[in-house]
Amino acid sequence: MEKFLLRNTENPNSADIEEYIKTGGYKNISKAFELQPSDIIEEVKKSGLRGRGGAGFPTFMKWSFASADKKFPKYLICNADEGEPGTFKDRPILEKNPHLLIEGMIISGYALKAEYGYIYLRGEYPYAYDVMNQAVRDAYDKGYLGDNILGKNIKFNLVVHLGAGAYICGEETALLDSLEGRRGLPRNKPPFPVNAGAWGMPTIVNNVETLANIPHIIEIGADAYSKIGFPDCPGPKLYCVSGHVEKPGVFELPMGISLREIIYDYAGGTKNGKKLKAVFPGGISAPVLPADSIDCAMDFVSLPKAGSMLGSAAVMVMDETVCMVKIAHRAMKFFERESCGKCTPCREGTEWLRKILERIENGRGRNEDISLLTDISNNIFGKSFCALGDGAAGVMKSILKHFRAEFEEHIKEKRCRFKQKD
Amino acid sequence: MLKEIEDIKAKYPDTRAALLPALYIAQKEFGWLSLDAMKAVANALNLPESDVRGTASFYSMFRLKPAGRNLIQLCTNISCMILGAERLRDLLKDRYGLLPGGTTEDGRFSLVIMECIGACGTAPAMLVNTDLYENLTEHNIAEILGKYK
Ligand SMILES: Cc1cc2nc3c(=O)[nH]c(=O)nc-3n(C[C@H](O)[C@H](O)[C@H](O)COP(=O)(O)O)c2cc1C
Ligand code: FES
Numbered sequence: 001m002e003k004f005l006l007r008n009t010e011n012p013n014s015a016d017i018e019e020y021i022k023t024g025g026y027k028n029i030s031k032a033f034e035l036q037p038s039d040i041i042e043e044v045k046k047s048g049l050r051g052r053g054g055a056g057f058p059t060f061m062k063w064s065f066a067s068a069d070k071k072f073p074k075y076l077i078c079n080a081d082e083g084e085p086g087t088f089k090d091r092p093i094l095e096k097n098p099h100l101l102i103e104g105m106i107i108s109g110y111a112l113k114a115e116y117g118y119i120y121l122r123g124e125y126p127y128a129y130d131v132m133n134q135a136v137r138d139a140y141d142k143g144y145l146g147d148n149i150l151g152k153n154i155k156f157n158l159v160v161h162l163g164a165g166a167y168i169c170g171e172e173t174a175l176l177d178s179l180e181g182r183r184g185l186p187r188n189k190p191p192f193p194v195n196a197g198a199w200g201m202p203t204i205v206n207n208v209e210t211l212a213n214i215p216h217i218i219e220i221g222a223d224a225y226s227k228i229g230f231p232d233c234p235g236p237k238l239y240c241v242s243g244h245v246e247k248p249g250v251f252e253l254p255m256g257i258s259l260r261e262i263i264y265d266y267a268g269g270t271k272n273g274k275k276l277k278a279v280f281p282g283g284i285s286a287p288v289l290p291a292d293s294i295d296c297a298m299d300f301v302s303l304p305k306a307g308s309m310l311g312s313a314a315v316m317v318m319d320e321t322v323c324m325v326k327i328a329h330r331a332m333k334f335f336e337r338e339s340c341g342k343c344t345p346c347r348e349g350t351e352w353l354r355k356i357l358e359r360i361e362n363g364r365g366r367n368e369d370i371s372l373l374t375d376i377s378n379n380i381f382g383k384s385f386c387a388l389g390d391g392a393a394g395v396m397k398s399i400l401k402h403f404r405a406e407f408e409e410h411i412k413e414k415r416c417r418f419k420q421k422d
Numbered sequence: 423m424l425k426e427i428e429d430i431k432a433k434y435p436d437t438r439a440a441l442l443p444a445l446y447i448a449q450k451e452f453g454w455l456s457l458d459a460m461k462a463v464a465n466a467l468n469l470p471e472s473d474v475r476g477t478a479s480f481y482s483m484f485r486l487k488p489a490g491r492n493l494i495q496l497c498t499n500i501s502c503m504i505l506g507a508e509r510l511r512d513l514l515k516d517r518y519g520l521l522p523g524g525t526t527e528d529g530r531f532s533l534v535i536m537e538c539i540g541a542c543g544t545a546p547a548m549l550v551n552t553d554l555y556e557n558l559t560e561h562n563i564a565e566i567l568g569k570y571k
Contacts, residue, residue, distance in 0.1 A: 036567060065533070073435075082540055083537070083538070084500070084538070085500055085537060085538035086499075086500065086501055086538060086542050087540065087541075087542075088540040088541060088542055089545055093539050114495035122540070123481075123483045124483075124495075124536065124540060124549070125540060126549070126552035126554075127552070127554060159433045159434075159441070162442065162443065162446065163440055163442075163481075164446070164481035164482070164483040164484055165481055165483035165536075166480060166481050166482065178442070179439060179443060180436065180438060180439050180442065181436075181438035181439045181477065182438075182441075182477060183476065183477055183480035184480065184481075199435050201434055220462075240542070240543060241543065242501040242502050242543050242545060243500070243504055243505070243542075243543035243545075244504065244505075248542070248543040248544070248545075249543045250543065260427045279498075284499075284500060308475070314542070316500060316501055316542070317463070318504060323506055327500060327504075330499065330500055330503055331500065334499060334537050338537065338539065341481075345566040402489075404502035
């Protein structure tokens with residue numbers, strides 16, 4: 001497939017504005033400015049674009065709600081927090097193709113009548129921060145950003161804002177609190193950010209990859225775009241593959257390709273040909289799939305039918321040497337640490353789960369522990385304030401469902417048989 | 423520092439939004455966020471000190487205690503863990519006496535265990551200050567750390 005999101009990224013100077021312009025960059029702005037803002041939203045609707053941040057929400061819907069709101073100013077926020085473990089798909093855009101993101105934001109800002117944009121970038125990406133800041137400066141110098149873009153009296157100002165190491169700030173309302181200079185706690189909804197987001201004004205939060213798709217939709221048109229990949233959920237998609245594979249990395253492929261193809265045709269199969277055990281198809285907040293379930297299509301519509309979620313398309317591959325109790329324990333340590341503490345089910349539940357998993361892994365598990373894990377998960381799921389708790393509980397439940405025997409064995413044998421191999 | 427904070431304020435419709443950037447500036451200037459450093463930020467932004475401290479303490483990248491000259495941020499999340507990150511953590515303990523959250527006696531290194539730092543495709547990975555190191559092994563990590571004095 002011809003690359004779009006990662007176009008020219010094998011060129012070591014791809015982040016340079018001149019290189020970007022040379023390969024056709026920024027020409028979609030002029031094309032977009034010929035259209036009415038409402039026409040662009042209509043194009044995005046026809047394209048079928050769904051948000052790439054995790055939930056797969058139709059982009060045009062969010063955009064329509066925000067543009068229907070009559071309050072101004074409006075804010076366009078790019079979610080570059082990329083905190084889901086296993087996820088590194090936005091990084092190549094931020095580091096190697098920053099102007100694609102900026103171009104996408106300029107067009108989106110025009111369509112949404114949002115004159116102010118912020119890129120909320122995770123603090124763990126200091127290199128991307130430098131690249132993005134340079135790119136924003138260069139775009140101002142060339143007249144692509146500012147108060148009178150290309151002399152067309154169109155305004156869009158852009159600021160890169162650095163996060164400070166809190167996973168929850170990827171959740172869009174917590175992100176807004178963090179952007180405003182507070183602790184990053186999720187907000188009650190409604191009101192939704194499209195009506196009352198940053199500083200109480202209509203705000204559109206989109207993922208890096210979502211915004212980076214916008215120039216492509218303008219370039220080839222919604223009809224052609226909607227024919228890429230899976231009909232209900234089209235477009236090019238970045239899949240990031242890590243763990244026990246021969247060739248880990250980020251692959252730009254048509255949405256809806258199968259998990260098996262991603263692992264075996266693109267990531268080179270399992271490392272040293274070992275037996276595949278399990279895969280997280282969309283980061284550790286998406287339920288785990290056992291080895292015999294990898295013939296599923298990797299898109300936002302199909303994966304839920306296969307018992308998981310596309311999430312951030314972070315494919316984490318685990319081979320037969322891995323202990324699933326240990327995996328569950330490490331995942332829960334993460335959720336415990338990153339739970340913001342606002343709601344009880346998530347704050348207390350993740351800690352309990354982690355403690356129980358710790359004793360099972362260390363050979364001190366009790367017979368009632370498996371039902372306790374299930375019970376606690378059920379009391380988090382659907383009862384937490386935001387989706388962080390749901391993710392934690394869903395993953396716990398999926399690991400128990402597919403690998404229950406391993407938990408039973410740990411408790412019965414009072415040890416982890418994977419340990420000595422570690 | 424104050425001039426820098428003033429410039430940042432102009433980028434947001436509300437002063438408070440400059441708090442995280444201002445904390446970064448103070449941390450760079452003082453090495454960590456002492457009560458005095460947070461007080462300076464509170465004054466610059468006209469916010470209560472308690473509020474500044476309450477916000478800073480929420481974020482793992484703000485250091486509320488003194489750190490060594492070089493900060494090792496080692497990822498041990500799942501993709502790094504299954505490719506050997508825990509052995510690296512143990513090595514830092516055995517060879518440098520460095521425990522997670524701790525600092526070496528000579529003040530040369532501090533260690534923080536990170537959740538995923540987005541380098542899972544080249545795991546295991548760590549940041550030393552702002553430099554990213556990937557595909558770490560027990561052999562190359564010592565050589566890398568040797569560059570930091
Ligand atoms: C705990 C949590 C963490 C999240 N982290 C991210 C993230 O790092 N990046 C991201 O784009 N979306 C993240 N999201 C999803 C956002 O809330 C939001 O749905 C997304 O930014 C919307 O953009 P999109 O419509 O373009 O997908 C997270 C959600 C939750 C519940
Ligand atoms: S799991 Fe270590 S960098 Fe992602």
